[in-house]
Amino acid sequence: MTKILTTDQIRTLDAYTIQHEPVASIDLMERACRAFVEWFIKRADTSRRIGIVCGTGNNGGDGLGIARMLLARHYTVTVWVVEGGKPTADFEANRTRLLGNVILQMIADTPPSTIFDTCDIVIDALFGSGLSRPLEGIYAAVIERINAAAAWRVAVDVPSGLRADAPSQGAIVQAQDTVSFQVPKLAFFFASNAPYVGTWHIVDIGLHKGLLQDTETDHYYVSNDDVHRRWKPRARFSHKGTYGHALLVAGSYGKTGAAILAARALLRAGVGLLTIHTPVRGYAILQQAVPEAMVSIDPFEEYASTLPSSDGYSVIGVGPGLGQADATVKMMRKILETYRKPMVIDADALNILAAHRELLLRVPAGSILTPHPKEFERLAGKTANEFERLEKQKELARQLKSVVVVKGAYTSITSPGGVVYFNTTGNPGMATGGTGDVLTGILTGLLAQSYTSLDAAILGVYLHGLAGDLATHDLGEDSLVASDLVTYLPAAFLKVSGGKS
């Protein structure tokens, strides 16, 4: 698991590294500059004209160090320093080291609109993690010019003006790429910050490994290695009973497709047996579309109303295409009154819980809820920003002793203990109807095979996104449809298992 740390934690790590490695503060800055430059030179050749915009703090100090290193590699570099604020010691040290290499262009007033016209690339080193209030005045004016520049904008550590652990206000640099030191910052995972962060990249600056390991956090992001460790190979003498019997309660008149997508994904996720409960109208369709599954037929024609029995199923997945008819609400009530094993709850099943809140408290411990942001809002109420939403998500997971998965780019998975795991696979091609139904199927299939709820959620969300990435590699984002995720799920399993699936 890769940690996401707060600015305060990173500051502590910086100080600890300086004291215990030991390394001089300026040498740590030198390492940060070198890490940035190594990243940068792989992506820009010396024909590109570079502008570096510096503040007078340590982020600005980085900018000056980067300028020196790029000049030594024969890049054409112009350095601007925005006046104001007491320069830090390391900024001063790097200013001295730069003397004679380049003349610093000081900015004391609103710069002309043409200021960055001669730059192919603007490196933003105005402010980093030291930001303590919204940027305004001269800083806002410079940022306006940076954002208007027809150049590739690259931020050092964080885009200037963006707060790493809290909602941001004021002027913020809109970087296309952010090269961040050692660990990603929480703000990078939120949709509202995407216009500022662009694509983020992590470079290692060698902060103290021991303390990095010991630093506690509630926030992680998921890598291929973490997922590989959670995946379980099938045993030689196993049989279909080993892999659970899932019940999928899905589909209504006009929405049998949702049941098909979830069912197909469930089977491809490796479940032993699958029964789908669906209204009469869905029966013939499902038997043809998913011959591997058994079908339990509801007495009602168009929507589900009565589940004969929930006994004997290892897991219930409920929601895709379900509808919210009164009879369906009654059925949900009955399920929640009788079934005590973990469930996967999605789509209309979540909307039913939101509209009948007494049912919410009956969700079996260890369940997985998979709302998209709108469904989450119905469940947990409106929030002013994504930081607040994340806190509510942790609260809901704790309250229900369940895993809450809020879907989107960087889907967030919250454990019952309130720990958050951000998924890193997936792409905008997946923003198309039915992809959520596929996820419900995958998660239900994994839970049936006695993965823990948290492992099922982390592995399942990762596989789902990876299937999307592999599909996109062949088909492109625009043409991706939900069925493609099912088609590419086997390839995703193969990749996660290191070819052993």
Ligand SMILES: NC(=O)C1=CN([C@@H]2O[C@H](COP(=O)(O)OP(=O)(O)OC[C@H]3O[C@@H](n4cnc5c(N)ncnc54)[C@H](O)[C@@H]3O)[C@@H](O)[C@H]2O)[C@@H](O)CC1
């Ligand atoms: N040893 C270290 O601490 C290292 C720090 N590094 C760099 O240092 C950065 C942090 O540096 P600093 O802590 O000096 O902070 P910044 O360079 O981000 O900001 C400088 C100063 O600006 C002032 N300021 C904050 N908000 C302002 C506002 N709205 N208007 C005007 N002034 C404002 C504050 O007094 C702050 O200390 C990191 O992001 C990273 O780039 C790296 O060089 C790695 C090592």
Ligand SMILES: Nc1ncnc2c1ncn2[C@@H]1O[C@H](COP(=O)(O)OP(=O)(O)O)[C@@H](O)[C@H]1O
């Ligand atoms: N831009 C994106 N990047 C990564 N994943 C995405 C993106 N947009 C959507 N997805 C994924 O696609 C799925 C959409 O689910 P959902 O909103 O429930 O759709 P539906 O109800 O149509 O099935 C989620 O798993 C989500 O994480």
Ligand SMILES: [K+]
């Ligand atoms: K910056």
